[in-house]
Amino acid sequence: MTTTPTVPRVTAVAARAAELTKVYGAGETQVVALDRVSVDFRQGEFTAIMGPSGSGKSTLMHCVAGLDSFSSGSVRIGDTELSTLKDKQLTQLRRDKIGFIFQAFNLLPTLTAMENITLPMDIAGRKADQAWVQKVIDMLGLSGRLKHRPTELSGGQQQRVAVARALASQPEIIFGDEPTGNLDSRSGAEVLGFLRNSVRELGQTVVMVTHDPVAASYADRVIFLADGRIVDEMLRPTADGVLDRMKAFDTKGRTS
Numbered sequence: 712m713t714t715t716p717t718v719p720r721v722t723a724v725a726a727r728a729a730e731l732t733k734v735y736g737a738g739e740t741q742v743v744a745l746d747r748v749s750v751d752f753r754q755g756e757f758t759a760i761m762g763p764s765g766s767g768k769s770t771l772m773h774c775v776a777g778l779d780s781f782s783s784g785s786v787r788i789g790d791t792e793l794s795t796l797k798d799k800q801l802t803q804l805r806r807d808k809i810g811f812i813f814q815a816f817n818l819l820p821t822l823t824a825m826e827n828i829t830l831p832m833d834i835a836g837r838k839a840d841q842a843w844v845q846k847v848i849d850m851l852g853l854s855g856r857l858k859h860r861p862t863e864l865s866g867g868q869q870q871r872v873a874v875a876r877a878l879a880s881q882p883e884i885i886f887g888d889e890p891t892g893n894l895d896s897r898s899g900a901e902v903l904g905f906l907r908n909s910v911r912e913l914g915q916t917v918v919m920v921t922h923d924p925v926a927a928s929y930a931d932r933v934i935f936l937a938d939g940r941i942v943d944e945m946l947r948p949t950a951d952g953v954l955d956r957m958k959a960f961d962t963k964g965r966t967s
């Protein structure tokens with residue numbers, strides 16, 4: 712007999728920022744890049760971060776991913792509070808729990824696609840789960856390209872290798888800073904579709920910075936930053952809805 716679950720699913724938090732503040736510089740050149748930002752990234756959720764240039768998107772991502780220090784507030788990855796970690800522990804946490812996809816793919820030119828994909832695990836001295844890596848490679852359509860070096864791959868293929876590298880170690884959370892920024896719309900759509908699938912089918916958690924309303928529409932929700940603060944949130948975004956929201960910011964921006 713099957714029973715219908717009556718208890719709502721409790722979703723765990725993959726990463727959390729609380730009252731996160733980041734100040735660059737001091738005195739006259741001081742910039743408050745993040746101003747008491749509080750946000751949860753739940754497990755198995757795809758979040759897009761949007762906002763005008765300079766609004767703090769990359770800073771937020773870098774602070775939550777443990778790539779950059781912050782001035783005050785707290786950041787948690789899973790159950791671990793980042794401020795309690797020493798440098799070495801932080802490096803280890805980044806390596807074990809976080810996947811990164813950057814706009815510049817950061818692939819090593821002398822390594823093959825396959826070697827690039829497993830590099831983070833090789834550095835960590837961890838054995839790759841072969842079945843998982845194969846699944847990721849198949850889903851990304853990279854099977855025929857594993858022996859190629861980055862210069863022998865198209866931009867879209869290189870980005871897919873970068874995505875495979877981020878997913879290969881089954882990180883708790885994947886961060887992407889404009890991961891499709893350098894791609895033509897077709898390759899971009901492929902990468903976004905794959906990220907979408909990895910969230911839906913594999914329960915992956917993804918946080919992505921983007922300027923593109925179409926890219927944002929692949930996410931489960933969009934958070935909007937302006938001047939270092941979260942000013943809005945949109946659930947189940949559509950490209951048109953996101954575009955309208957951005958236009959509203961522009962209008963406000965011009966009158967202030």
Ligand SMILES: Nc1ncnc2c1ncn2[C@@H]1O[C@H](COP(=O)(O)OP(=O)(O)OP(=O)(O)O)[C@@H](O)[C@H]1O
Nearest residue numbers: 735736742744762763764765766767768769770771
């Ligand atoms: N290393 C730094 N030193 C001083 N100020 C910085 C530094 N990095 C970023 N900033 C400032 O912090 C603010 C937020 O920058 P951030 O890079 O997070 O913006 P962003 O939203 O990612 O913008 P973009 O869309 O252009 O990438 C900006 O005003 C920027 O000038």
Ligand SMILES: [Mg+2]
Nearest residue numbers: 768769770888
């Ligand atoms: Mg940025």
